[in-house]
Amino acid sequence: xxxxxxxxxxxxxxxxxxxxxxxxxxxxxxxxxxxxxxxxxxxxxxxxxxxxxxxxxxxxxxxxxxxxxxxxxxxxxxxxxxxxxxxxxxxxxxxxxxxxxxxxxxxxxxx
Amino acid sequence: xxxxxxxxxxxxxxxxxxxxxxxxxxxxxxxxxxxxxxxxxxxxxxxxxxxxxxxxxxxxxxxxxxxxxxxxxxxxxxxxxxxxxxxxxxxxxxxxxxxxxxxxxxxxxxxx
Numbered sequence: 001x002x003x004x005x006x007x008x009x010x011x012x013x014x015x016x017x018x019x020x021x022x023x024x025x026x027x028x029x030x031x032x033x034x035x036x037x038x039x040x041x042x043x044x045x046x047x048x049x050x051x052x053x054x055x056x057x058x059x060x061x062x063x064x065x066x067x068x069x070x071x072x073x074x075x076x077x078x079x080x081x082x083x084x085x086x087x088x089x090x091x092x093x094x095x096x097x098x099x100x101x102x103x104x105x106x107x108x109x110x111x
Numbered sequence: 112x113x114x115x116x117x118x119x120x121x122x123x124x125x126x127x128x129x130x131x132x133x134x135x136x137x138x139x140x141x142x143x144x145x146x147x148x149x150x151x152x153x154x155x156x157x158x159x160x161x162x163x164x165x166x167x168x169x170x171x172x173x174x175x176x177x178x179x180x181x182x183x184x185x186x187x188x189x190x191x192x193x194x195x196x197x198x199x200x201x202x203x204x205x206x207x208x209x210x211x212x213x214x215x216x217x218x219x220x221x222x223x
Contacts, residue, residue: 032209038152043115043201043214051209088152094208099144099167101154 002027004093006102013081014110021076021105023091031093033074035065038088038104047089050074061085083109114138115215117202123221124192132187132218134202142166142208143185145177146201148217154201159208160185166208192222 007022025031032051036044048059055067065076074091086109091102115136124130136143144167145157158177159167165177174190189196199219203212 034211036214041217043216044154044203044212045214046211049211090154096208099156099159099208101156104152104154106152 002029002031002093002095002098002100004091004100004102006089006091006105008105009103010106010108012108012110015083016080018079019077019081019085019107021089021091021107023074023076023102025072025074025091025093027072027093027095029095031095033065033067034092034094035059035063035074035076036090036092036101037061038090040087044090047076081107081109083111085109115202115204115213117200117215117218119218120216121219121221123223125223126192126194128192129188129190130192130220131189132200132202132220134185134187134215136183136202136204136213138204138206138213140204140206140213141182142205143179144203144205144212145185145187146203147171148199148201150198158185158187161208189220192220194222196220197222 003026005024034049035047038044050067058064088104142161144159148154160179163179176188179185199217202215205212
């Protein structure tokens, strides 16, 4: 069975501090991995994606993620967060037969 | 131009009623989706259509019926609405199921 686990439901950080949002997945087949961001009262938008190739992927707004096949992880990082990064973040996978979203991580930024 | 649009944005209705939510995408994508997001932000895929054909049909009550009149539209019809149907419903589209999805702004359904 395939699954996506976001280990933290909430992550509070201070402005300009680094942040890591964790995502682990489980799948016996090859998958594509995504991170989406949802700002309050809006739809989701893509931050970044891993399809193949380089395991370090860079996205919008200064975010990056590293695909680690041995640890089945796809953690999202940003070296310095801003108040405007306050949002819900979703990790997702797609395969030939499934599309699965994680339960989301709420990132709250403290001034 | 809005890439993926949904109407209405808000929908308040009583139990037992039938309602529809419309979705349109102008991105030329072949695949469209419906998601349900509950009050805890949990996002679950309901349906996926590719070129007007149903390809994903997750376990949802058969009161929910998707209809795709053409590749650019995927509507969601809900019969006999129940309190538990209250949620935000998102439409999305993608070039292919492997690729990123573009989401609409959501429709907040409240059943009283």
